[in-house]
Amino acid sequence: MNARNESVESAARRERPPGLPAPELAHEHAHEPAEKRPQPLAERSIPSPGTRSVEGRLLASLLGYLGNPPLEFVLWSGERIAPAGATPIARVRISSRATLLGILADPQVRFPDAYSEGRLEIEGDLVQLLESVYRAGLPGPQPSALQRLVARFRRPHVNTLSRARENIHHHYDIGNDFYSLWLGETMAYTCAYYPTPTASLDEAQTAKMHHVCRKVRLRSGESVVEAGCGWGTLALHMARHYGVKVRAFNISREQVAYARARAAREGLTSQVEFIEDDYRNISGRYDAFVSVGMLEHVGLANYPALGEVIARSLGPNGRGLIHSIGRNRPAPLQPWIVKRIFPGAYPPSLAEMMQIFEPRDFSVLDVENLRLHYAQTLRHWLELFEAASGRVREMFDERFVRMWRMYLAGSVAGFTTGALQLFQVVFAPRDNNDVPMTREHLYSR
Numbered sequence: 001m002n003a004r005n006e007s008v009e010s011a012a013r014r015e016r017p018p019g020l021p022a023p024e025l026a027h028e029h030a031h032e033p034a035e036k037r038p039q040p041l042a043e044r045s046i047p048s049p050g051t052r053s054v055e056g057r058l059l060a061s062l063l064g065y066l067g068n069p070p071l072e073f074v075l076w077s078g079e080r081i082a083p084a085g086a087t088p089i090a091r092v093r094i095s096s097r098a099t100l101l102g103i104l105a106d107p108q109v110r111f112p113d114a115y116s117e118g119r120l121e122i123e124g125d126l127v128q129l130l131e132s133v134y135r136a137g138l139p140g141p142q143p144s145a146l147q148r149l150v151a152r153f154r155r156p157h158v159n160t161l162s163r164a165r166e167n168i169h170h171h172y173d174i175g176n177d178f179y180s181l182w183l184g185e186t187m188a189y190t191c192a193y194y195p196t197p198t199a200s201l202d203e204a205q206t207a208k209m210h211h212v213c214r215k216v217r218l219r220s221g222e223s224v225v226e227a228g229c230g231w232g233t234l235a236l237h238m239a240r241h242y243g244v245k246v247r248a249f250n251i252s253r254e255q256v257a258y259a260r261a262r263a264a265r266e267g268l269t270s271q272v273e274f275i276e277d278d279y280r281n282i283s284g285r286y287d288a289f290v291s292v293g294m295l296e297h298v299g300l301a302n303y304p305a306l307g308e309v310i311a312r313s314l315g316p317n318g319r320g321l322i323h324s325i326g327r328n329r330p331a332p333l334q335p336w337i338v339k340r341i342f343p344g345a346y347p348p349s350l351a352e353m354m355q356i357f358e359p360r361d362f363s364v365l366d367v368e369n370l371r372l373h374y375a376q377t378l379r380h381w382l383e384l385f386e387a388a389s390g391r392v393r394e395m396f397d398e399r400f401v402r403m404w405r406m407y408l409a410g411s412v413a414g415f416t417t418g419a420l421q422l423f424q425v426v427f428a429p430r431d432n433n434d435v436p437m438t439r440e441h442l443y444s445r
Contacts, residue, residue, distance in 0.1 A: 090129040111336075181391060187233055188208070192207070219243075229255070324423055
């Protein structure tokens with residue numbers, strides 16, 4: 001959720017923040033004795049505004065800025081704050097005055113940090129809570145002076161070669177064993193494609209890979225370059241099922257090592273080469289360019305450079321596909337996600353993605369939005385993560401578990417409410433006439 005920063009002194013009169021990033025699921029307390037578990041939410045008497053404490057009035061103002069979602073806040077004193085006439089769908093317990101003041105000063109970062117550190121507890125369903133806040137309010141007016149000051153320190157950094165490596169190491173090199181607990185058998189860490197509502201995660205990930213391959217119409221004997229290959233799942237799929245040769249670039253050391261070992265086990269080392277290097281250093285000419293889940297890490301300033309790489313990589317009859325999280329309109333990623341989970345990440349709008357294609361005169365052939373497919377993918381990841389949370393706690397600690405729970409659940413809500421999109425864009429050089437006249441090839445077997 002996106003919540004703007006608010007000073008304590010002016011919280012009661014400044015504009016509405018866009019949201020808060022995220023509490024957690026009720027089953028967190030499942031291990032506790034019944035008498036210690038949080039009681040079910042119910043209608044309770046809420047103090048009238050005239051009898052509220054200063055802290056309660058400030059918190060009520062914050063709820064108003066959020067559009068008065070049906071949430072109840074409980075302060076350390078026992079004071080409860082909730083919108084009048086609404087039955088709360090979730091309860092947020094704040095442990096101390098310092099925690100509250102931090103949230104009021106910088107909700108976007110301090111709220112999820114307080115949850116991660118155990119200074120804030122949630123009773124109720126996390127995803128529903130986040131969805132209610134996303135849907136409750138409208139975009140706010142001009143930011144306050146404090147918000148502009150904080151935003152100045154949050155301006156995105158340019159993803160240079162060295163910074164890009166640091167960013168990728170922060171997220172992807174925390175251990176293959178960790179990701180294997182909840183990504184499923186395919187180890188694909190991108191949006192799946194659900195051909196049926198009952199498809200499993202692994203079935204949907206396999207369907208996604210076929211969907212991508214059909215979109216760029218791979219033919220046996222062709223060459224493909226992949227920018228950002230994760231744990232090698234798509235590259236190996238293309239070689240195994242479509243008979244192509246793949247060069248896959250990635251700057252995550254752990255992912256490349258995993259992918260190389262996987263290729264050796266599957267007997268595909270003669271068809272797939274995994275290269276530990278940045279996409280900017282791609283060389284050679286190929287029949288197809290594919291990038292699934294990398295553009296979010298490129299940064300707007302580097303889109304022209306990416307377009308140049310693609311242009312020099314594709315022949316006159318080449319085809320390309322970029323698959324990326326995006327926005328309906330330009331907006332930065334939630335700052336807590338950038339600070340704690342995905343440093344340097346930015347989800348572009350379609351207009352911003354055109355900065356890759358227009359300068360090189362590429363023709364955009366097809367655009368598909370898989371937003372609801374990503375929501376379902378994230379639900380499956382969250383279920384697997386929760387099932388493995390004990391093991392994750394042993395590998396890291398409780399703070400890590402709560403932090404990643406918040407990230408995954410917040411992402412579900414981002415896609416279900418339309419705050420985030422998932423774009424697949426197919427393109428080709430402008431004079432390539434070897435393009436399909438219909439979409440029949442995508443769905444025929």
